[in-house]
Amino acid sequence: MIDFEFSEEHKILRESVRAFAESYRERIIELDKKHEVDPEILRHMGREGFLGVCIPEKYGGAGMDYVSLAILSEELERVDTSLRVPVSVHVGLNSLGLLQWATEEQKQKYLVPQAKGKKLAGYALTEPDAGSDAKNLKSTAKKDGDFYILNGSKAWISLANTADHFIIFAYTGPRELGHKAISAFIIERDWKGVSSAFIKDKLGVRAGDTGMLFFQDVEIPKENLLGEEGEGFKIAMSCLDNGRFTVAAGSVGLAKAALEASIDYAKQRIAFGKPIADLQLVQQKIANMVKGIEAAELLVLKAAWLKNKGKRNTRETALAKWYATNVASQAADDAIQIHGAYGFSADYPVERFWRNSRGARIYEGTDEIQTLIQAQYALGIRQDKPLRKTLPPWPFPEDS
Numbered sequence: 103m104i105d106f107e108f109s110e111e112h113k114i115l116r117e118s119v120r121a122f123a124e125s126y127r128e129r130i131i132e133l134d135k136k137h138e139v140d141p142e143i144l145r146h147m148g149r150e151g152f153l154g155v156c157i158p159e160k161y162g163g164a165g166m167d168y169v170s171l172a173i174l175s176e177e178l179e180r181v182d183t184s185l186r187v188p189v190s191v192h193v194g195l196n197s198l199g200l201l202q203w204a205t206e207e208q209k210q211k212y213l214v215p216q217a218k219g220k221k222l223a224g225y226a227l228t229e230p231d232a233g234s235d236a237k238n239l240k241s242t243a244k245k246d247g248d249f250y251i252l253n254g255s256k257a258w259i260s261l262a263n264t265a266d267h268f269i270i271f272a273y274t275g276p277r278e279l280g281h282k283a284i285s286a287f288i289i290e291r292d293w294k295g296v297s298s299a300f301i302k303d304k305l306g307v308r309a310g311d312t313g314m315l316f317f318q319d320v321e322i323p324k325e326n327l328l329g330e331e332g333e334g335f336k337i338a339m340s341c342l343d344n345g346r347f348t349v350a351a352g353s354v355g356l357a358k359a360a361l362e363a364s365i366d367y368a369k370q371r372i373a374f375g376k377p378i379a380d381l382q383l384v385q386q387k388i389a390n391m392v393k394g395i396e397a398a399e400l401l402v403l404k405a406a407w408l409k410n411k412g413k414r415n416t417r418e419t420a421l422a423k424w425y426a427t428n429v430a431s432q433a434a435d436d437a438i439q440i441h442g443a444y445g446f447s448a449d450y451p452v453e454r455f456w457r458n459s460r461g462a463r464i465y466e467g468t469d470e471i472q473t474l475i476q477a478q479y480a481l482g483i484r485q486d487k488p489l490r491k492t493l494p495p496w497p498f499p500e501d502s
Contacts, residue, residue, distance in 0.1 A: 106403075108173075111166065115155075116173050122150060123181035130182040133309035134454060137302060140309070141264055144188050148219020153192050157201060158498040161209055162217035167496040168409035172351035172402050179352035180359045183458035184310035186352035190466075191260045192216065194344040195225035196269050202493045203286070203329045203337050212267050212288055224265035225345070226256040226315050227338050233258075234471050236338065237281050241272035243322060250274065250287065250327070252295075252320040258465070262298045262313030266291050269341065270315075271334045281335035286328040295320035306457035329491075336489060343419050344493070345466050347409070350422035351402045353430035353462055354395060360430070360437040360455050361391040367441055367450070378440070387436040394429035401425055412495025414486050417479045424472035427462040434459045 156171045157163025179186035200213040215221040232238040241254025275283030295318040368379035378384050401422035408415035434456040438445030445452050463469050478484035
């Protein structure tokens with residue numbers, strides 16, 4: 103049965119997250135202009151329980167479903183992308199990855215404090231020479247007794263300078279084996295040999311922490327191997343299923359914000375003796391925003407439904423991410439056009455929406471990668487193989 107009615111719990115969550123995000127609107131605008139990050143916002147998210155929204159209560163989370171994760175992501179990005187990114191990284195890419203792949207000991211040590219908002223988590227796959235071509239990693243983790251010795255670097259990592267824990271990926275076997283020689287690890291920021299640096303002067307998400315990670319002879323205890331040796335690429339891709347889901351949901355929020363701003367401005371702006379809302383070409387842009395938002399939201403909810411059922415959703419989530427990020431980008435662009443010269447000014451939010459929306463069509467799978475994914479599924483070139491471990495359905499068995 104398909105039910106499009108949000109539960110009372112969902113409605114309460116939406117109101118709570120919206121109030122939280124709105125309380126930081128002016129602060130975010132200030133931080134965006136200064137290219138600065140405020141870690142207190144992230145700590146506040148933790149206190150509100152947002153950083154454990156869909157983690158089982160058994161592990162310190164709120165035990166809510168994956169629709170709730172979509173609502174959280176949407177409402178945060180409705181104000182600014184920098185508010186949504188920590189949820190994508192901490193919850194989507196890291197904590198849900200631990201929920202799926204970690205041992206019970208690893209969950210108790212890392213997932214529990216993350217779900218409670220006491221520790222912040224990141225995810226480090228991308229490198230200076232390895233973006234879409236994830237198999238081109240240069241980082242290596244060579245086994246030495248009870249440790250792996252990690253060397254290398256990571257680039258364009260959200261929360262690089264803020265997170266306490268990271269899931270990282272490195273070659274543990276011969277490079278000629280390709281992705282079958284990549285393994286995943288849980289590392290801690292304060293370990294010897296781990297350092298980071300900010301990436302400055304970004305086009306968008308200026309109030310967010312984006313940076314580099316550097317590893318020099320970092321000793322990783324063997325018990326911090328996530329999954330099995332050689333399983334890292336599968337783990338990375340499964341984590342991306344969750345990260346892309348939050349990006350898609352967040353993009354719906356950004357598109358809605360662009361629509362709201364456009365409607366308000368179109369009703370107030372007078373041209374040719376009447377509000378520009380009466381002009382058909384302005385109405386066309388408004389209508390296209392509505393059309394895109396409605397379709398994008400349905401794609402997100404379909405992916406959430408599959409997640410709640412515990413069903414594989416790589417194709418559906420990739421499609422939602424691809425479509426929703428393009429909808430948000432176009433909505434922001436049309437919003438600037440509706441605002442005219444004022445849309446080109448930081449006095450109105452739509453220029454910030456435009457800057458923020460552009461990055462989502464690159465990170466966690468470019469438009470081009472998403473295009474190939476959908477074509478390969480349709481042609482039968484790409485097929486999902488069973489994973490050794492799966493993300494639990496909702497309601498979580500751990501909480502029953």
